[in-house]
Amino acid sequence: MSGRHEREKGVNVQVLLRCRPFSEDELRNNAPQVVTCNEFQREVAVSQNIAGKHIDRVFTFDKVFGPTAQQKDLYEQAVVPIVNEVLEGFNCTIFAYGQTGTGKTYTMEGECKRGKAGHNGELPADAGVIPRAVQQIFDTLEGQNAEYSVKVTFLELYNEEITDLLAPEEISKVVLEEKQKKTLPLMEDGKGGVLVRGLEEEIVTSSSEIFTLLERGSAKRRTAETLLNKQSSRSHSLFSITIHIKEATPEGEELIKCGKLNLVDLAGSENISRSGARDGRAREAGEINKSLLTLGRVISALVEHLGHVPYRDSKLTRLLRDSLGGRTKTCIIATVSPAVHCLEETLSTLDYAHRAKHIKNKPEVNQKMMKSTLIKDLYGEIERLKGEVYAAREKNGVYVPKERYYQEESERKAMADQIEKMGVLLENHQKQLEELQDKYIAQVRQCSDLSGKLEKTEKNLYETSKLLANSEEELKKCRYVLKEKEFIISQQKQAENALAHQACALRSDLEKAVKDNALLFLKIGREDKLNTDNRAVVNNYQVELAQQIGSICNLVSSSVSQQNEHLESVEKLCRSFTDTHQKAISDMKKKVTAARTLHVSQMEAVQNIVRLHKGSSNAALDEISTLAASSAHSIEELLKSEAGKAASIFNDLQGTLATHQGEMALFARELRQRFQASIEQTKNISDYTNGILDKLSEESVKVQNHAVQADEVQMKSIASFHKAYEEQSKSDSEKLIADMTNLVHNHVRRQKELVDARLVDIRESAMANNTFLDGHVSSMVGITTDAKRKWKEFVIQAEADAKDSSDYSAAKHCRMEALLQQCVSTAESAFKHCKDTQGSVNEMAHKHVSDMASLIS
């Protein structure tokens, strides 16, 4: 059960942490400790001093081994179960990862000199994982009394080149260099795995042999290190143990169980600059880094579940492909130093190892093989090896078995076809690229256009987002209220009906709700239409009102201009009358003055004559009497003529005055008539205007009534609709609440919000309409009342003015008549005085004549 579960879900890579003790050098130098291990809590704390602050970083692993942990402890706690899995037929891999000098080799191989071995074949205390694993395998297999075979391989990967550490070769520089050129190639094994061609497989028959093998490998490594100037810390080593165990089925069939343990001692994890790579060694360091970096990338890809895992980028990852995300059980032992000078690398190792914890493998037990099949395979292998030996002896190229040759040929052909196809694809892609470039340029242009629009939209968006934030707050409040309601409802909720029934009821309710929605939309449409009609009526009324007001204004202005004309003509008439009157008076004055001067001059002449007569009385009495007679006669004559003249003048004057009086009377009459006509006209205009204003007020009352009615109708319809909806929604929600799910809650809420929002809109628009109409009507009423009042004032003013003018004109007329009367009486008195003067002159003349006659006589 658990095995199947593991297979399906995958098993995480097990990560252990080992911190070595201080080295002698470090102890001598009193190097401060920065790594603290808590084995029980499986935690490692790293103390850091950042900007004067003491900070502890804590990492947790599957197991933690502190500096005091012995090789035995680590092996028993961490490796024994792994080796047991191998014996069960699994493939397992143990990596040692860490900075140079932190104990990777110590952990994997240990200091395993045969001489150090204890009694009874016991392993020395410093023996590492490899000898212990080998011993456990042999102990177990021997304990089981099973038939088995144990094979080991030991290789080194240096500078992306594989060296067989168990190959029995002469160890000389030339041979090694020669061998270096022909490093072992990696090959696909045809079963999805990778194998190293030509790698020596050493059969081990007892655990003690392992020391010989390890020593052999280490010696070869050391020699290469010295002769080829290599650094072991830059090489990866892979020690593999393959076990074949014979098992018998109840049917008597023989099966072979196979398990493999890979023990990998990786190169130092430090970076190139720290590892001291310079000049010619840069490539070497780069290649080493290549394997380690690829391992890091593979781990990242596996942890982040990326589609592509770059196993093929390095030989290390190709070799260990199955141990990373494959069917192998994997364990990583991360090694660190406790000293402060390794802090940076320690942290990097801990991060790396911590990440690797997340890799998941899907371990699968290797299929057991029939012994016969295995023998067949082995015969095939022998054949292959024979062929290789033959080819090597004849120096006739490399021996390749037929099937492999055909397979490789077909693979080659497939590759060539693929290359051809890829060429065509490349061309197509180039064309597509060109097209895409053109499109890209067009898109860039479009983008610049759009970015302008985007800015505007962003502004709008900003405003909208503000609104949205407000709405969201409201929504939250609503949700809170809804939740409370839901809580209450849920309290009251009883056992629910069967789910199917609920679903049906829910569906029918939803359908009803949809119908309601449709009705709602229809009603809203009707409301909209009503509103549009109202708006049209108001608009028409506005136009009509504007027309009527315009006509009133025209009428008033024409009436005013007529009045002005009238007044101007009256003013002209008055002015001409006064001019004529003035002229007549000045003429009369002139004539009277002339008559007086004539009279005075004649009186003087008479007096002179009398004086002359007195002076020359004696000399010429006859002459005097005649002369006196003649002079009396001439005086008489003169006076007579003068009197006639004066009478004619006065008659003229009287005639003129009479005509003037007539004219004045006529003028006054005319003036009165005109005033009467003007007053009549003004009255007519005023009546007409009053009529219009009355009509206007009637209209406005009608409009107001209409608005009120419309408003009432609208409010009634809204109220009835709201009521109907409320009832409907109440009944619906009651029903729905019974089988409520969140969906229905949301639906009702949304619907209600929608309707409420719409109703609020309608109500607001109706209110706005109403207030607009009210305002408009009241302003109209105000205007008409104002106009009426002004018009009345104007009429009263006009009447008063007219009355004043007529009174003034009548007064003037009276005054003129009085003046004329005065004139006439003056003229009459003047005439009388003239007559008296004439009589007295005649009398005087007669008296004079008689006196003269008496004197003469």
Ligand SMILES: Nc1ncnc2c1ncn2[C@@H]1O[C@H](COP(=O)(O)OP(=O)(O)OP(=O)(O)O)[C@@H](O)[C@H]1O
């Ligand atoms: N847990 C430990 N207990 C005692 N000594 C240790 C321990 N770990 C390491 N050492 C000692 O530290 C030294 C360096 O160890 P080792 O050579 O294994 O490091 P390494 O990581 O394999 O280095 P390189 O990458 O260069 O191979 C050795 O002398 C070893 O004996």
